[in-house]
Amino acid sequence: GNSVTQMEGPVTLSEEAFLTINCTYTATGYPSLFWYVQYPGEGLQLLLKATKADDKGSNKGFEATYRKETTSFHLEKGSVQVSDSAVYFCALSEGAGGTSYGKLTFGQGTILTVHP
Amino acid sequence: EAGVVQSPRYKIIEKKQPVAFWCNPISGHNTLYWYLQNLGQGPELLIRYENEEAVDDSQLPKDRFSAERLKGVDSTLKIQPAELGDSAVYLCASSSSFKPYEQYFGPGTRLTVT
Numbered sequence: 001g002n003s004v005t006q007m008e009g010p011v012t013l014s015e016e017a018f019l020t021i022n023c024t025y026t027a028t029g030y031p032s033l034f035w036y037v038q039y040p041g042e043g044l045q046l047l048l049k050a051t052k053a054d055d056k057g058s059n060k061g062f063e064a065t066y067r068k069e070t071t072s073f074h075l076e077k078g079s080v081q082v083s084d085s086a087v088y089f090c091a092l093s094e095g096a097g098g099t100s101y102g103k104l105t106f107g108q109g110t111i112l113t114v115h116p
Numbered sequence: 117e118a119g120v121v122q123s124p125r126y127k128i129i130e131k132k133q134p135v136a137f138w139c140n141p142i143s144g145h146n147t148l149y150w151y152l153q154n155l156g157q158g159p160e161l162l163i164r165y166e167n168e169e170a171v172d173d174s175q176l177p178k179d180r181f182s183a184e185r186l187k188g189v190d191s192t193l194k195i196q197p198a199e200l201g202d203s204a205v206y207l208c209a210s211s212s213s214f215k216p217y218e219q220y221f222g223p224g225t226r227l228t229v230t
Contacts, residue, residue, distance in 0.1 A: 004158070032217055043120065043207070043221035044159070089158050093217040103172065104219060106158025 002027045002105045010111035021075040023090035031092040033073040038087040120222035134196035141210030151207040
């Protein structure tokens with residue numbers, strides 16, 4: 001079945017540091033890939049997505065590139081802010097036509113804390 | 117635009133008691149999801165509705181869990197009887213039928229079973 005593995009956390013950084021959160025996946029076919037973010041006390045929010053190989057999703061300074069050859073979708077940001085402190089979830093969904101199209105499979109989440 | 121609304125936000129019950137969670141999705145979203153999130157884990161799908169129809173309930177423990185979405189809008193998830201292992205956060209999400217992977221999540225209900 002489908003699965004998503006994220007790097008072990010938590011991650012603690014100083015403001016303006018470079019961020020990488022690793023994500024690898026196992027899936028049949030051609031899944032779509034996502035990063036969701038959960039700020040304290042709030043629901044999960046879609047941060048960015050990529051629907052095919054070599055696509056780059058980006059939003060709020062975050063980027064992730066869909067690498068089919070390495071089955072990865074690592075999240076990066078060049079300069080983090082205190083306000084980026086949250087839990088980040090990598091997820092995948094089967095592509096259109098799959099029996100579970102739209103069903104999200106999540107990784108375990110990575111807690112990011114950014115200090116001033 | 118209002119987001120996904122869930123209630124209650126927190127619930128503490130004794131084991132063997134029943135409990136129910138309510139969700140109101142974003143207006144116009146035909147698809148509604150219930151997820152279970154254990155501490156330190158990502159959400160896991162329990163059930164997915166397309167309008168009133170449960171199209172994927174394969175992960176729902178049907179011996180004690182039930183769900184309904186009678187008018188294709190809001191939904192209720194019930195556990196009867198609750199067990200200690202049911203302590204978790206129960207998340208509701210909704211999406212448009214045209215973009216099922218762009219799901220909008222509510223804040224969740226944190227259940228503690230004592």
